[in-house]
Amino acid sequence: MEEKTNIKLFKLLLMSTTMLSFCQPKKQVGADFQFEEVIAETQNKTGAERIDLDSKGVGPISVVELDQIVNQEMALKGKAVFDLKCVACHKVEERFMGPAMKGVTKRRTAEWIMNMILNPNEMVNKDSLAMEVFIAFDGMPMSNMGLTEKEAREVLEYFRSIDS
Numbered sequence: 001m002e003e004k005t006n007i008k009l010f011k012l013l014l015m016s017t018t019m020l021s022f023c024q025p026k027k028q029v030g031a032d033f034q035f036e037e038v039i040a041e042t043q044n045k046t047g048a049e050r051i052d053l054d055s056k057g058v059g060p061i062s063v064v065e066l067d068q069i070v071n072q073e074m075a076l077k078g079k080a081v082f083d084l085k086c087v088a089c090h091k092v093e094e095r096f097m098g099p100a101m102k103g104v105t106k107r108r109t110a111e112w113i114m115n116m117i118l119n120p121n122e123m124v125n126k127d128s129l130a131m132e133v134f135i136a137f138d139g140m141p142m143s144n145m146g147l148t149e150k151e152a153r154e155v156l157e158y159f160r161s162i163d164s
Contacts, residue, residue: 049099050132051107058126059115060149066110070161078151078158085145086155092162097140099133105163110156117152120144 056062082090082101089097104113108129116123116130120142123130134141147155 049107050129052112052129053107053109055127055129056109056111057115057119057130058122059119061111061114061118061152064110064114064153064156066160070164071157072161074154074157075161076158078154078156079161081147081151081155082158085147089140089142098137098142101159102162105156105159113156113159114149114152116142117145117147117155118149 086101090099090101092100093102094100108116112127112129115127120130121144124134124141125131
């Protein structure tokens with residue numbers, strides 16, 4: 001039994017090391033960019049709390065048109081998706097395995113949020129802010145839950161409803 005546990009731990013360590021070795025943050029610090037620089041920057045402020053209302057992230061979403069008023073029907077559908085697929089790792093008002101969702105629309109662009117929902121693996125590998133969040137949550141990657149663009153948009157509307 002102990003041998004199986006050791007094998008599982010070794011595999012987890014190997015997988016984590018491999019994932020980190022493929023991470024290439026976009027931040028340009030010169031040809032000698034070091035991963036440790038991103039870690040040092042996030043020790044005092046986590047990527048989950050930092051406000052960035054410019055980045056659109058990496059993925060299929062480049063423009064999101066938002067109405068001034070939250071679409072309540074869409075928000076209810078988004079809450080249902082969130083409750084089904086996201087609550088294992090995210091809570092609305094408190095940090096859990098992932099960041100708290102309340103206030104996310106005040107910290108991130110709609111495009112970034114949707115790209116993170118739809119494309120979490122590539123976001124962590126290519127988007128410096130997603131990398132910071134990944135580091136802030138001890139290298140816990142966000143799972144790709146296979147949401148459609150429509151479902152991701154509904155979840156975004158739900159986030160808008162809890163932030164208004």
